[in-house]
Amino acid sequence: MDFPRILSGNWETPDSHRLTVARSRGVYSRLPKALGMAPADITAVVKDSGLRGRGGAGFPTGMKWTFVPALEKRKGKPVYLLCNADESEPGTFKDRYCLWLDPHLLIEGMIIAARALDVRVGYIYIRGEFRYIARRLDEALAEAYTAGLLGKNILGSGTDFDLYVHVGAGAYICGEETALISSLEGEKGQPKLKPPFPAVEGAWRAPTIVNNVETLAVVPWIIENGAAAYKAIGTEKSPGTKLFSVSGHVRKPGVYEIPLGLPMTTLINEYAGGLLPGRKLKAVIPGGSSVPVMTPAEVELCSMDYESIQTNAGSYLGSGGMIVMDDTTDLVAALTNLLRFYAHESCGQCTPCREGCGWMYQILCRVRDGDATAADLVTLRDLADNIHSKTICFFGASAAMPVQSFLTKFRSEFLDRVQGRGAGAA
Amino acid sequence: MPKVKVNDVELEVPAGTNMIEAAKLAGVEIPHYCYHPHLSVAGNCRMCMCETDTPRGPMLEIACNMQARDGLVIRTETDNVKAVRKSVMEFLLVNHPLDCPICDQSGECRLQDYYMDHGKYDSRGNEAKVGKHKRQDIGEHIMLDAERCVQCSRCVRFGDEITHTGDLALMNRGDHTEIGMFPGMRLEHDYQGNLADICPVGALTSKDFRFQRRVWYLRETASVCTGCATGCNIQVCHQEGEVFRYTPRRNDDVNQSWMCDPGRDRHVAIGSLSRVLRATVDGAPSADAIPELARRIRAAGAGRVGFVLGTQASLEANWAMLQLVRANCPDAKVFWVAGADADAIAKSDTFLMDADKNANTAGVKLLAEWAGNVGDAAALRAADLALLVVLEDDVVSRVGEVLAPALAYLGTQHNPTTAAAAIVVPVAHVVEMDATYLNRQGRVQRARRATNPLGEAVPAYQALDALGAALGRAPGTRMPVATFLAMARVIPRLAGLDYRGLGTNGKLIAPATPAAAEAK
Numbered sequence: 028m029d030f031p032r033i034l035s036g037n038w039e040t041p042d043s044h045r046l047t048v049a050r051s052r053g054v055y056s057r058l059p060k061a062l063g064m065a066p067a068d069i070t071a072v073v074k075d076s077g078l079r080g081r082g083g084a085g086f087p088t089g090m091k092w093t094f095v096p097a098l099e100k101r102k103g104k105p106v107y108l109l110c111n112a113d114e115s116e117p118g119t120f121k122d123r124y125c126l127w128l129d130p131h132l133l134i135e136g137m138i139i140a141a142r143a144l145d146v147r148v149g150y151i152y153i154r155g156e157f158r159y160i161a162r163r164l165d166e167a168l169a170e171a172y173t174a175g176l177l178g179k180n181i182l183g184s185g186t187d188f189d190l191y192v193h194v195g196a197g198a199y200i201c202g203e204e205t206a207l208i209s210s211l212e213g214e215k216g217q218p219k220l221k222p223p224f225p226a227v228e229g230a231w232r233a234p235t236i237v238n239n240v241e242t243l244a245v246v247p248w249i250i251e252n253g254a255a256a257y258k259a260i261g262t263e264k265s266p267g268t269k270l271f272s273v274s275g276h277v278r279k280p281g282v283y284e285i286p287l288g289l290p291m292t293t294l295i296n297e298y299a300g301g302l303l304p305g306r307k308l309k310a311v312i313p314g315g316s317s318v319p320v321m322t323p324a325e326v327e328l329c330s331m332d333y334e335s336i337q338t339n340a341g342s343y344l345g346s347g348g349m350i351v352m353d354d355t356t357d358l359v360a361a362l363t364n365l366l367r368f369y370a371h372e373s374c375g376q377c378t379p380c381r382e383g384c385g386w387m388y389q390i391l392c393r394v395r396d397g398d399a400t401a402a403d404l405v406t407l408r409d410l411a412d413n414i415h416s417k418t419i420c421f422f423g424a425s426a427a428m429p430v431q432s433f434l435t436k437f438r439s440e441f442l443d444r445v446q447g448r449g450a451g452a453a
Numbered sequence: 454m455p456k457v458k459v460n461d462v463e464l465e466v467p468a469g470t471n472m473i474e475a476a477k478l479a480g481v482e483i484p485h486y487c488y489h490p491h492l493s494v495a496g497n498c499r500m501c502m503c504e505t506d507t508p509r510g511p512m513l514e515i516a517c518n519m520q521a522r523d524g525l526v527i528r529t530e531t532d533n534v535k536a537v538r539k540s541v542m543e544f545l546l547v548n549h550p551l552d553c554p555i556c557d558q559s560g561e562c563r564l565q566d567y568y569m570d571h572g573k574y575d576s577r578g579n580e581a582k583v584g585k586h587k588r589q590d591i592g593e594h595i596m597l598d599a600e601r602c603v604q605c606s607r608c609v610r611f612g613d614e615i616t617h618t619g620d621l622a623l624m625n626r627g628d629h630t631e632i633g634m635f636p637g638m639r640l641e642h643d644y645q646g647n648l649a650d651i652c653p654v655g656a657l658t659s660k661d662f663r664f665q666r667r668v669w670y671l672r673e674t675a676s677v678c679t680g681c682a683t684g685c686n687i688q689v690c691h692q693e694g695e696v697f698r699y700t701p702r703r704n705d706d707v708n709q710s711w712m713c714d715p716g717r718d719r720h721v722a723i724g725s726l727s728r729v730l731r732a733t734v735d736g737a738p739s740a741d742a743i744p745e746l747a748r749r750i751r752a753a754g755a756g757r758v759g760f761v762l763g764t765q766a767s768l769e770a771n772w773a774m775l776q777l778v779r780a781n782c783p784d785a786k787v788f789w790v791a792g793a794d795a796d797a798i799a800k801s802d803t804f805l806m807d808a809d810k811n812a813n814t815a816g817v818k819l820l821a822e823w824a825g826n827v828g829d830a831a832a833l834r835a836a837d838l839a840l841l842v843v844l845e846d847d848v849v850s851r852v853g854e855v856l857a858p859a860l861a862y863l864g865t866q867h868n869p870t871t872a873a874a875a876i877v878v879p880v881a882h883v884v885e886m887d888a889t890y891l892n893r894q895g896r897v898q899r900a901r902r903a904t905n906p907l908g909e910a911v912p913a914y915q916a917l918d919a920l921g922a923a924l925g926r927a928p929g930t931r932m933p934v935a936t937f938l939a940m941a942r943v944i945p946r947l948a949g950l951d952y953r954g955l956g957t958n959g960k961l962i963a964p965a966t967p968a969a970a971e972a973k
Contacts, residue, residue: 198626200626215622215623220494220495220496220518370627370628371626371627372626372627373626373627373628374626374627375604375623375625375626375627375628375629375630376497376604376623376630377497377498377499378497378498378499378500378541378544378545378603378604379499379540379541379544381544381604381627381628381630382544382545382547382548382628383544384627384628385548385583385627385628386544386547386578386580386628389580389581390579390580393579403579406577409540413536413537413540413543413544416513417499417502417513417537417540417541418499419496419497
């Protein structure tokens with residue numbers, strides 16, 4: 028299949044993170060054009076391209092940008108642009124490649140977005156575990172400043188933009204945009220009530236746009252080639268290419284850039300090399316650990332776009348973190364492992380999520396260890412239902428959906444375990 | 454004003470009203486932990502979830518963060534809402550120690566109340582509970598038990614938004630989240646007691662009240678604090694004649710929901726050793742103190758008797774003193790002593806703690822202006838007196854000298870003035886009588902009788918009525934309701950007021966002069 032590698036095109040080039048190499052590969056070549064465009068025109072092109080946020084929710088990026096109030100309405104307040112590089116969703120490891128191998132592409136995208144949104148100051152919020160990447164980002168920023176690509180009067184265009192790297196302390200919840208803002212402000216990383224939405228009142232109570240690394244890195248290509256060219260890739264409602272992180276029981280785990288709409292089996296069997304010899308597919312988590320799990324039958328039906336996965340499997344494309352599990356997997360142990368993560372990462376703010384995640388984890392430990400009854404499974408399901416959508420942010424649902432889907436789609440594995448007839452892989 | 458609908462009740466509410474308050478106006482209670490009318494909205498307890506109509510159909514949303522807007526509909530009693538409340542109760546209690554039998558919050562605990570109203574499930578908690586730090590002494594007035602906490606963050610917001618001390622925080626994450634002090638910090642402000650009040654559960658309890666009395670034995674009487682000129686509205690909590698605590702009573706125009714710790718501590722004085730319980734004449738107990746005082750007033754001769762109005766005493770008592778003088782010895786001199794002393798200024802702030810530690814300075818000023826010819830502290834010092842009758846004012850301390858060859862004192866507490874006084878008449882404490890006070894804003898507020906006067910005390914206006922009777926003409930101030938009406942009839946700034954009209958929140962009186970009115 029023929030498609031442009033918009034995000035990963037420079038990854039194989041040696042020293043691709045260096046400014047000179049990046050420039051030789053065309054990075055920053057879109058800046059003169061973008062800086063010559065009216066801000067509203069940049070937003071219009073992004074909106075027309077149909078680009079959807081790559082952090083997980085898939086919200087139309089151009090539409091989000093239009094939510095920033097006009098200058099007179101925001102009473103002189105600045106607008107902040109935050110790049111969400113807190114990639115923490117289990118199974119997702121695409122942004123770290125973008126940041127490590129092509130940091131200048133992200134910076135170029137952020138300069139263009141800053142031009143579109145009248146932003147003078149931006150931050151790349153990067154998770155604490157990525158300290159080594161943060162150092163590389165700092166080097167890239169220094170190169171860009173020296174070359175006049177950041178700071179005052181970028182390339183003589185009159186546009187000013189300062190960009191900083193802010194390292195988080197390593198909390199999953201800080202990938203949630205309002206928690207990210209709390210953390211950036213110096214507060215405990217906890218989500219805030221919406222409304223107000225960040226685009227209206229975000230960091231330091233000023234309008235703030237939070238975009239994922241991958242989302243921002245696509246923007247230069249769209250400016251160069253136009254909205255129509257981007258829409259020509261992928262499907263009508265899910266245009267463009269996307270990075271997928273494939274892990275688990277496949278022969279070639281890794282990050283793959285593919286056009287949206289590619290059959291899921293093609294991604295697993297061709298790009299990721301298929302399963303190990305003699306193994307059979309048991310389950311796939313398509314979009315990061317938070318989304319509902321899929322059965323092999325559902326995998327056959329789905330293609331890699333937002334609509335297909337939702338329609339055919341009741342799951343989500345999410346962040347594109349695909350976890351493939353073959354028939355050697357103990358799904359009870361897998362779910363227990365996931366809930367250990369959510370119990371540890373719940374910020375502790377809302378009652379259902381705070382108390383419920385730990386409770387679900389404890390029940391699952393007993394199920395895994397053969398110390399539970401069928402009634403415990405009923406409780407487990409109830410708890411998940413009582414957490415889902417009862418909290419300030421989406422974390423509650425993220426912890427509940429794996430439980431709900433595992434219990435529904437792989438019910439017999441759990442029943443076997445409480446009846447003491449399990450495969451006993453734990 | 455936007456028109457909203459709560460269940461079947463349609464009503465108009467001020468724009469921006471949140472739906473917990475709007476429902477209250479509609480007579481519907483929405484259960485909640487984290488929401489507090491005088492703190493910012495946190496939205497974390499999830500107990501106030503109600504059903505509302507959205508473009509995507511009926512949805513559950515938290516009422517505390519829903520602002521009233523035209524056409525907004527909420528339903529508070531649907532099956533979905535009831536199920537959510539039940540599940541929130543289940544989550545809140547799964548790691549709670551359930552130690553109600555030894556918890557001081559029992560009886561006024563939202564976990565208990567809401568469990569009975571909205572919970573009542575069969576326990577499914579088979580897991581080990583998360584242990585947290587217990588019995589933490591975090592300040593002079595407060596103990597913290599983190600296991601009982603529901604992480605509503607009211608106390609954290611109180612520290613951030615009311616005292617601006619930022620001393621409490623939520624530590625850790627998930628079900629290990631617990632309230633705590635920043636390392637090395639203690640509560641250092643004078644509003645600690647409010648933390649125990651706003652804590653909806655037994656996590657923050659008052660050291661003063663811990664283990665003293667089960668709250669269901671206590672009766673509450675609406676009153677005002679007489680610790681300073683602010684006049685915070687309070688509840689007097691008492692059982693069988695004994696007062697166990699003061700708690701703030703909401704009055705958005707005076708003290709919101711708060712009061713200071715020194716004010717809270719004042720109940721200790723009611724039955725303390727310093728309380729004046731017996732009438733004495735020349736140091737010996739006497740059943741005839743008032744007739745004896747009347748005899749000495751006559752003996753001194755009207756021109757050499759002085760009376761000191763009391764800025765600690767009620768409007769009624771001061772009125773009684775003025776009327777007594779007018780009826781029986783119009784030539785006697787009347788004084789009042791204004792102002793705060795240096796210690797009091799040190800214990801004051803720009804919030805509730807006024808430098809003037811007298812509850813009724815404004816009231817005495819009002820009466821003095823009306824009566825005319827009332828002297829100040831300098832006039833008192835200069836006056837040539839044989840006998841000085843003092844109403845609830847420690848003038849010896851405040852003026853710094855004994856002032857007259859003989860003193861008579863009507864008051865509640867022993868102090869340098871009682872020590873110097875030849876005749877001491879015990880009077881009722883503010884919780885022991887009905888009376889009114891005029892605070893620094895010019896708001897007349899009622900104190901209500903909660904307990905019976907201790908010892909031989911009677912309300913000061915009754916003692917003065919008896920003194921007037923002994924002198925020949927009683928001022929007719931035995932009954933406080935009638936006394937207030939008598940004042941309101943003749944003092945223009947009190948015109949039209951009566952006890953019932955003062956209500957629970959008091960009434961602002963007219964400014965002193967038209968000029969003052971314009972300045973406002």
